[in-house]
Amino acid sequence: MIVIIVSLGAACLLGIGFVAQQHAAYREPLEEMLHARLLLNLMRMPLWLTGVGLMVCGQILGAIALRAADVSLVAPLLAMNLLFALTAAHVIYQEPFGRMLQLGAVLVSGGVALFLFAGQPQGGRLPDPVSARWLAALPVVVVAAALVCYGLRRSLKVKAIMLAAAAGVLYGLQDVLTRGSLLTLDSGLNVLATWQLYALPSVAVVGLLLNQSAFDAAPLQISLPATTVAEPVCGILLGVAIFAERLQVTPAALAGEVAGLVAMVTGIVILGRSPYLAKPAQPALQGRRGQER
Numbered sequence: 001m002i003v004i005i006v007s008l009g010a011a012c013l014l015g016i017g018f019v020a021q022q023h024a025a026y027r028e029p030l031e032e033m034l035h036a037r038l039l040l041n042l043m044r045m046p047l048w049l050t051g052v053g054l055m056v057c058g059q060i061l062g063a064i065a066l067r068a069a070d071v072s073l074v075a076p077l078l079a080m081n082l083l084f085a086l087t088a089a090h091v092i093y094q095e096p097f098g099r100m101l102q103l104g105a106v107l108v109s110g111g112v113a114l115f116l117f118a119g120q121p122q123g124g125r126l127p128d129p130v131s132a133r134w135l136a137a138l139p140v141v142v143v144a145a146a147l148v149c150y151g152l153r154r155s156l157k158v159k160a161i162m163l164a165a166a167a168g169v170l171y172g173l174q175d176v177l178t179r180g181s182l183l184t185l186d187s188g189l190n191v192l193a194t195w196q197l198y199a200l201p202s203v204a205v206v207g208l209l210l211n212q213s214a215f216d217a218a219p220l221q222i223s224l225p226a227t228t229v230a231e232p233v234c235g236i237l238l239g240v241a242i243f244a245e246r247l248q249v250t251p252a253a254l255a256g257e258v259a260g261l262v263a264m265v266t267g268i269v270i271l272g273r274s275p276y277l278a279k280p281a282q283p284a285l286q287g288r289r290g291q292e293r
Contacts (some may be wrong), residue, residue: 107267
């Protein structure tokens with residue numbers, strides 16, 4: 001129960017942080033996408049820094065949860081950050097909750113609960129830092145790079161979705177690297193001698209750049225859902241592949257797990273299409289973006 005509460009607290013901070021980050025990043029020129037100067041410019045904005053601060057606090061809470069529980073348990077709960085983002089936007093903009101938004105909220109919450117109840121993720125152990133199990137991280141990097149390459153030549157909307165999905169994939173890898181570093185520390189080994197600790201900040205920075213580039217390209221309802229879906233799915237797959245975490249595999253359990261994931265993804269998509277998650281930027285900027293689209 002403590003892990004669930006901490007994970008939900010992390011999701012809340014992440015969701016609110018994403019709202020603030022996108023509000024700031026969407027005002028930046030499109031030419032800054034995927035360039036380091038995008039982050040440098042955003043660092044001068046108090047709103048963006050506040051959003052990043054909230055996100056970091058959320059990631060710290062997520063790390064605490066990952067230290068105590070398997071990725072397969074924590075990752076689906078972190079996926080509820082979009083639900084908290086919607087709530088924050090509702091409070092800020094005083095927009096009513098429609099039936100579709102209520103349906104999305106029920107699907108996300110019910111999907112996460114169903115997946116955890118049916119799958120009952122458990123077990124898992126820390127592999128050796130040089131174990132072949134860590135090679136499972138390489139396809140993740142390849143997938144993230146492929147998503148970026150595919151999105152570069154597409155429309156802004158598709159580009160935003162692809163960049164957001166790539167960021168989510170790297171965030172899932174970040175969750176696994178975080179858990180690996182913390183378990184190494186708990187085991188009494190020298191965490192400073194492991195490559196995972198040094199790969200973690202690199203993955204985090206690249207993921208942040210991809211995420212902010214997606215926020216720069218499109219409103220939150222387009223740019224955030226793909227991240228929210230990709231992170232837990234990638235985290236669960238890597239948790240099974242690297243830490244040997246186990247899910248229930250009976251026919252009934254598998255049906256519940258699949259139904260839960262489908263409901264979670266469907267709910268995230270419904271919530272992500274909400275017009276209340278992000279407000280239009282300045283009129284002049286809207287016109288320029290509309291022409292570029």
